[in-house]
Amino acid sequence: MNVLLALTFSGIALGAVYFLAASGLSLIYGLMDILNFAHGLFMTLGAYAAWDVASHLPVSWGAPLLFSTALVASILGGALAAGLTEVLIIRPLYGRPIGQILVTIGLDLAVVGLLLGGFGSNSLSVPVPLWLIEATHVGGLSLPNSDFVALVAGVVVLVSLELFLRKTRYGITIRAGVENRDMVSALGINVGRAFTLVFVIGGAMAGLAGLLYAVVFSGDLISPTQGDSLLIFAFIVVVIGGLGSIRGSAVAALIVGLVQDYTNFYLGSHPGMAEIGNLSVVLLLALVLEWRPRGLFGSTL
Amino acid sequence: MTNALEVADLHVTIAGSHVLQGVSIQVPVGGVTALLGRNGVGKTTTLRALLGLVPSTGAISVLDTDVRGWSTHRIVRLGVGYVPEDRDVFAGLTVAENLRLAERVDEPRYDDVYAIFPELRERTRQRAGTLSGGQQQMVSIARALLNGWPLLLVDEPSKGLAPRLVSELADVLERVATLATVLLVEQNLAVVRRLAQRVVVLDHGEVVHTGDAHELDDPDLAKRFLGVTGVR
Numbered sequence: 001m002n003v004l005l006a007l008t009f010s011g012i013a014l015g016a017v018y019f020l021a022a023s024g025l026s027l028i029y030g031l032m033d034i035l036n037f038a039h040g041l042f043m044t045l046g047a048y049a050a051w052d053v054a055s056h057l058p059v060s061w062g063a064p065l066l067f068s069t070a071l072v073a074s075i076l077g078g079a080l081a082a083g084l085t086e087v088l089i090i091r092p093l094y095g096r097p098i099g100q101i102l103v104t105i106g107l108d109l110a111v112v113g114l115l116l117g118g119f120g121s122n123s124l125s126v127p128v129p130l131w132l133i134e135a136t137h138v139g140g141l142s143l144p145n146s147d148f149v150a151l152v153a154g155v156v157v158l159v160s161l162e163l164f165l166r167k168t169r170y171g172i173t174i175r176a177g178v179e180n181r182d183m184v185s186a187l188g189i190n191v192g193r194a195f196t197l198v199f200v201i202g203g204a205m206a207g208l209a210g211l212l213y214a215v216v217f218s219g220d221l222i223s224p225t226q227g228d229s230l231l232i233f234a235f236i237v238v239v240i241g242g243l244g245s246i247r248g249s250a251v252a253a254l255i256v257g258l259v260q261d262y263t264n265f266y267l268g269s270h271p272g273m274a275e276i277g278n279l280s281v282v283l284l285l286a287l288v289l290e291w292r293p294r295g296l297f298g299s300t301l
Numbered sequence: 302m303t304n305a306l307e308v309a310d311l312h313v314t315i316a317g318s319h320v321l322q323g324v325s326i327q328v329p330v331g332g333v334t335a336l337l338g339r340n341g342v343g344k345t346t347t348l349r350a351l352l353g354l355v356p357s358t359g360a361i362s363v364l365d366t367d368v369r370g371w372s373t374h375r376i377v378r379l380g381v382g383y384v385p386e387d388r389d390v391f392a393g394l395t396v397a398e399n400l401r402l403a404e405r406v407d408e409p410r411y412d413d414v415y416a417i418f419p420e421l422r423e424r425t426r427q428r429a430g431t432l433s434g435g436q437q438q439m440v441s442i443a444r445a446l447l448n449g450w451p452l453l454l455v456d457e458p459s460k461g462l463a464p465r466l467v468s469e470l471a472d473v474l475e476r477v478a479t480l481a482t483v484l485l486v487e488q489n490l491a492v493v494r495r496l497a498q499r500v501v502v503l504d505h506g507e508v509v510h511t512g513d514a515h516e517l518d519d520p521d522l523a524k525r526f527l528g529v530t531g532v533r
Contacts, residue, residue, distance in 0.1 A: 188377035
């Protein structure tokens with residue numbers, strides 16, 4: 001029973017990171033019809049921004065402050081990368097969705113190549129405070145503190161994103177644009193600004209996801225290709241949840257995280273079954289699409 | 302300004318099909334000009350081209366401004382309200398959110414809008430997707446009226462409405478026409494006769510007739526260009 005509870009908890013934490021990675025992707029697709037293959041790059045760049053800042057600041061700041069700064073750096077790094085991508089690379093290709101998709105793939109390959117050249121393929125270690133590696137004991141369970149951080153980050157982002165989309169003028173514009181972009185501009189609204197905003201928001205969440213994934217699941221190590229592997233799961237989450245739906249992404253991220261965690265634990269230790277967690281996620285995707293081709297939450301926010 | 306809208310030699314090609322082949326239209330300030338024609342002759346495309354929603358060539362002057370090559374939101378901000386075919390309300394947004402998105406002036410005219418559509422005031426928190434067709438049409442027209450703009454493009458407002466609602470709609474459009482110049486695409490000739498002063502008839506992507514609305518009384522004209530007979 002305890003094992004199941006602990007697994008559920010870590011599955012939810014994994015789901016929280018998937019949600020951060022997927023929700024921006026979902027918004028971008030919903031509003032702009034772009035499958036943004038550079039989203040994994042935003043995750044990677046967020047993580048590298050965090051590493052870069054944390055490793056250049058004086059150690060005397062202390063680990064907690066260094067890590068907080070790194071968190072902020074990951075968010076800003078991802079947001080900046082995404083904003084520049086939209087303005088410099090996506091914008092000249094408005095109205096040409098295929099070109100936009102191709103250019104995001106090219107950008108990802110090119111910058112990942114640059115990172116490999118600049119930092120090497122070895123993983124880099126992000127400095128984290130000791131308590132983040134420790135665990136909290138709750139009623140006989142030992143729950144990693146980093147999982148709590150991922151969980152809190154996921155919930156905070158979900159709540160703020162929902163508030164933003166429901167209460168602010170920009171948020172309402174984005175929801176309307178996901179439904180019918182032409183009509184938004186026919187009301188006199190510059191949809192291009194909403195595009196940039198959605199990229200910046202999505203990039204910020206992706207950057208945070210990139211750092212948290214490293215901290216929670218890969219022993220504080222970051223590498224140039226980590227974003228691309230995370231991106232595959234983010235795409236699966238977006239499709240299961242329903243393209244353009246934030247709530248769909250949240251629910252689907254939890255389901256994917258849990259399924260992956262359970263199958264990995266219960267089946268993954270058998271010979272030849274090391275990849276069973278990943279396989280189960282793909283099977284889940286196939287099942288959901290068979291049952292609901294538009295995903296769990298259709299195409300509205 | 303004598304014409305609210307001037308279009309000269311407008312061409313539009315969509316997916317290899319030459320939809321508009323040199324359309325020229327003048328819409329004088331005030332009253333209702335009706336744009337008529339059979340299904341598929343390019344009426345909706347004409348409105349969309351005026352708003353920059355589809356690429357076009359030719360001259361378009363909106364409210365005395367040459368808008369060739371402008372993006373849609375800039376054209377709209379000159380003072381153009383648009384009521385699209387099929388209403389295009391944002392289904393997932395509430396009525397209030399639909400209207401809020403349309404606010405483009407410092408003092409949106411909610412009083413005017415609610416005077417025309419008192420029902421909307423009671424439904425501000427309802428999702429537009431759950432409204433009836435007639436109520437969605439109210440939201441769509443309300444969005445276009447909210448800024449008190451001088452020119453309205455209204456595309457087949459009676460489409461899909463029950464006959465009783467169509468006559469209510471005509472009442473509303475009659476009031477609207479006292480506030481703004483209206484270019485109206487409409488298939489219901491009874492509505493056109495009641496509202497329009499001028500008609501422009503399109504056929505196969507070209508203007509084939511421009512004239513006074515009461516010329517529609519000529520059954521021959523109606524039959525030749527609109528494919529309707531016995532309208533009275």
